[in-house]
Amino acid sequence: MSSNLTSDTTRSASTEQQAPTNSPSQPQAKTTPGKWRTVLREISNGNTIINIFSVIIALAAGAILIGLTDEEVRESFGYFFARPTDALRAFWDAVAGAYSALFQGAIYNFGRPGFLNGIKPLTDTLTYATPLITAGLGVGLAFRSGLFNIGGRGQMLIAAGCAGWIGFGIQLPWGIHMIVAVVAGIAGGALWGGLAGLLKARSGAHEVITTIMLNYVAFYLLSYLLRTPLLQAPGQSNSKSAPTAETAVLPSLLGERYTLHFGFILAILATIGAAWLISRSSLGFRFRAVGENPHAARVAGINVGKTYVMAMLVSGGLLGLAGSFQVLGTTTSGFTPGIDAGIGFDAITVALLGRSRPWGIFAAGLLFGAFKSGGFAMQAAQGIPADIVVVIQALIVLLIAAPPLVRAIFRLPHDGSKLTDSKKVATA
Amino acid sequence: MTTTINPLESQELAAPVRWRTPGMLTAFALAAGCAFVFFQRPGTTTFRLSSENDAIRLPNLEVSTVPAGVGLTIALLLLAGYSVFLRSSGRKTPRWLIAVFAVLLVAGFLIWAGSGGTLPVSGLLVATLGVSVPLILGSLSGVISERVGVVNVAIEGQFLAGAFAAAVVASVTGNVIAGLAAAMIAGALVAAVLALFAIRYLVDQVIVGVVLNVLVTGLTTFLFTQVLSPNNQQLNSPPRFAPIDIPVLSDIPIIGQVLFSQTLIVYLMFVAVAAVYYGLFHTRWGLRLRAVGEHPQAADTVGIAVNATRVRNVLLGGVVAGLGGSYFTLGSVGSFNIQMTAGAGFIALAAVIFGRWDPVRSTMAALLFGFASSLQYVLSIMGSQVPSEFMLMLPYLVTILAVAGFAGKMRGPAAAGKPYTTA
Structure with a gap:
């Protein structure tokens, strides 16, 4: 996370003029200081501080929203000038109740007896984070290739359809069944994503349009298939599939007590794989080159159209992996057309928060998983709609993208490195 | 990006x-x-x-x-x-x-x-216009905003904010015009955040737009569940615009009822399309706007304040999209509901690109989508053999085919998406 979105943007603006200086194989990269030096420098540069302050501001804004919309608070504000302490106490009670429920639902529940029960929320967080990380990797990888994949929903739905069909429609021994189902899901997602890539490469159709439209097509296609014997559970009258066969369900990692499944390991592997692909493989190099500047990439002999197709295939495949987690890990009792659970769109915010870097996305996915798990607990315990979590998440992403704003709010000194950055743009 | x-x-x-x-x-x-x-x-x-x-x-x-x-x-x-x-x-x-x-x-x-079967031609056209009204206003907002150099992905958010504000204010005041004004202000507020982050803080415009959509969706859903639904009577029962018949014109066969027996929002939409078209290509305002979107440096050189022009017109775009949002609550449904815009903002965005950043072509694109949507509706009423899901897919398939088959590679305003910084 050494650079931020602002400098990313200015850099892409300046690549028009001076593309060669931005090629990823700069000689400077060889003289990178040690890992700890980098971490220390990042902290002193203020990026970590910006991140922390962004979360604080977003939580404060969320607190104000929770407080102001609370029934009791509004009543006590009616006689605010007679007894202001009442209003303030009600405000504090509402916010403290909400955020402690959020924490206890995401990390550790002090209300439950024993460590093994108390830690369950943390494992739930990891379960929620699993598809968010993989889907976020997919969106982030497309970002790096200069593509905006809003089609996560469609890719996940098609993947869920494919993985689900293998999961209950076919009889295979334990282990193999699971692998075949996951691979089918990845293939389904890749196919749906690759279609958008192919349309872009062949006819120049903008991927923002095609992926959005393909979302709807996938939704109605799956809705239709869930009414036909192909996917519908026998004897069902509504659009729901049969439960996933035992042999295809991803095994749980920590025993039956917890929801955490093998998908989390796959998500870690996917992160490692994506990190390798992006920074070490020649395909990843082509992705980044096209993403930074398609004209320069073309001049350098890269087939831009083919790269778009490949990027959308890989991106869709990762979203397909997330889709198969939904069917084979999270909801194994049969699925409906709503199986994507909005993850395809959440993935965009995850990728943005992680700045399209695989390990950044991993961390962002964990954070959003915690918010999701905590949000549901908060809704159940305090009756506060879990959507407040969406507001907080969006605010975090927005604030992290604009460090000068956070600096201005907390009156932090200006960051030296950023100043030189903007000077560079000015002279370019 | x-x-x-x-x-x-x-x-x-x-x-x-x-x-x-x-x-x-x-x-x-x-x-x-x-x-x-x-x-x-x-x-x-x-x-x-x-x-x-x-x-x-x-x-x-x-x-x-x-x-x-x-x-x-x-x-x-x-x-x-x-x-x-x-x-x-x-x-x-x-x-x-x-x-x-x-x-x-x-x-x-x-x-x-x-x-x-019997196909009601007039009904089909009325339904087409009904679906298209917010799409057209949204695409006009997108055209204004992108022509001045700021990519507006936040149309969906502006719709939702407009729909929400219109429902609440019209319910509280009992006045539809107040609701309409509130919708425009709400749309402009979302646009103001877009302008602040995209122009002042140079954040990638697409990112701001996407995040704003998420933010407004979360905010309206939260406020709806927490505040609106417990007080549905006071806060979410707005009056609706009544259709106004324009004398003589509304008696024209077939198209009379479609075009000239509509609500105020629809008439405002007609005016908006004509005004944006004329303004964009035949006035000083439009020339400056396009100059800023195509070549900000040149515009700056001749003395146009690039960023001020951008901020003003992004706000204007927000007003237009907010107007489109008000149609959801004051024009068609009557009360606000969670995510009631259902992706219409994204369709409007597609119409902008499909219409090649031109107000009239974007309007046509929005009408095409509206036609395909209402066609499936009419055909399913007539008892068509095709499964309803495939009919529901139709508008989206038509859009993909239209974009991939006929429109192809399109060139937008040259400076859209790029922040303008001076030395």
Whole structure:
């Protein structure tokens, strides 16, 4: 996370003029200081501080929203000038109740007896984070290739359809069944994503349009298939599939007590794989080159159209992996057309928060998983709609993208490195 | 991460698709021919041209499907053949040919699919306009914003904010005009955040737009569940706009009721399309706006304040999109509901790109989508054999086909998506 979105943007603006200086194989990269030096420098540069302050501001804004919309608070504000302490106490009670429920639902529940029960929320967080990380990797990888994949929903739905069909429609021994189902899901997602890539490469159709439209097509296609014997559970009258066969369900990692499944390991592997692909493989190099500047990439002999197709295939495949987690890990009792659970769109915010870097996305996915798990607990315990979590998440992403704003709010000194950055743009 | 397409890129990729239009026309003509000739649905299709209450009543139009299908197939094939002929002698397919082709194709499809039923023409057109009104306003907002150099992905958020504000304010005040004003302000507020982050803090415009959509969706959903639904009577029961008949004009057969018996929002929409078109291409405001979006440096050199122009027009775009949002609550449904815009903002965004950043073409694109949407509705009422899901898919498939098949690589305003910083 050494650079931020602002400098990313200015850099892409300046690549028009001076593309060669931005090629990823700069000689400077060889003289990178040690890992700890980098971490220390990042902290002193203020990026970590910006991140922390962004979360604080977003939580404060969320607190104000929770407080102001609370029934009791509004009543006590009616006689605010007679007894202001009442209003303030009600405000504090509402916010403290909400955020402690959020924490206890995401990390550790002090209300439950024993460590093994108390830690369950943390494992739930990891379960929620699993598809968010993989889907976020997919969106982030497309970002790096200069593509905006809003089609996560469609890719996940098609993947869920494919993985689900293998999961209950076919009889295979334990282990193999699971692998075949996951691979089918990845293939389904890749196919749906690759279609958008192919349309872009062949006819120049903008991927923002095609992926959005393909979302709807996938939704109605799956809705239709869930009414036909192909996917519908026998004897069902509504659009729901049969439960996933035992042999295809991803095994749980920590025993039956917890929801955490093998998908989390796959998500870690996917992160490692994506990190390798992006920074070490020649395909990843082509992705980044096209993403930074398609004209320069073309001049350098890269087939831009083919790269778009490949990027959308890989991106869709990762979203397909997330889709198969939904069917084979999270909801194994049969699925409906709503199986994507909005993850395809959440993935965009995850990728943005992680700045399209695989390990950044991993961390962002964990954070959003915690918010999701905590949000549901908060809704159940305090009756506060879990959507407040969406507001907080969006605010975090927005604030992290604009460090000068956070600096201005907390009156932090200006960051030296950023100043030189903007000077560079000015002279370019 | 910018969504605009650069000119260089379009030159190379546009080269291998020169045969696309004739090819697409031939493919469509053959597909239609297969359907009309080999999968005949004998019978007659009745087009109802006027309803009971119309001042001037037209008789129903009855068409026998088989001869009409064969005739139309021949006409379509002739048109496609003429396009191929033009192409092989090195000429482009004229636009009127594509338009006539599309009209004949749709007519043929309606005759074929509606066999044995009665098709209310006026109802179909009313439904088309109903779906299109917010889309058109949203796409106008996008056109203004992108022409000035700021990509506006936040149309969906502006819709939702407008719909929400309109419902609440109109319910509290009991006044639809106040609701309309509130919707415009809400849309402008979302646009103000977009402008603040995109222009002041140089955050990638697409990112701000996407995050704003998420933010507004979360905010309106939260406020709806927490505040609106417990107090539905006081806060979420707005009055609705009543349709206004324009004398004489509303009595014109077929299109009279469609165009001239509508609510204030629809009339404002008509005005907005004309105003944006005229303003953008025939006034000083439009010239400056386009200059800022195409070449901000040049605009700056001649003394136009680039960022101030951008902020003003992004706010204007927000006002227009907020107006579109108010249609959801004050024009059609009546009360706010969670995520009631259902992706319309994204469709409007697609209409902007499909309409090549031109107000009139974007309006046409929005109408095309509205037509496809209401077509599936009308056909499913008529008892079509096709599963409803495939009919529901139709508008989205049409959009993909239109974008991939005919529109192709499009070049947006050159500076859209790029922040402007001076030395």
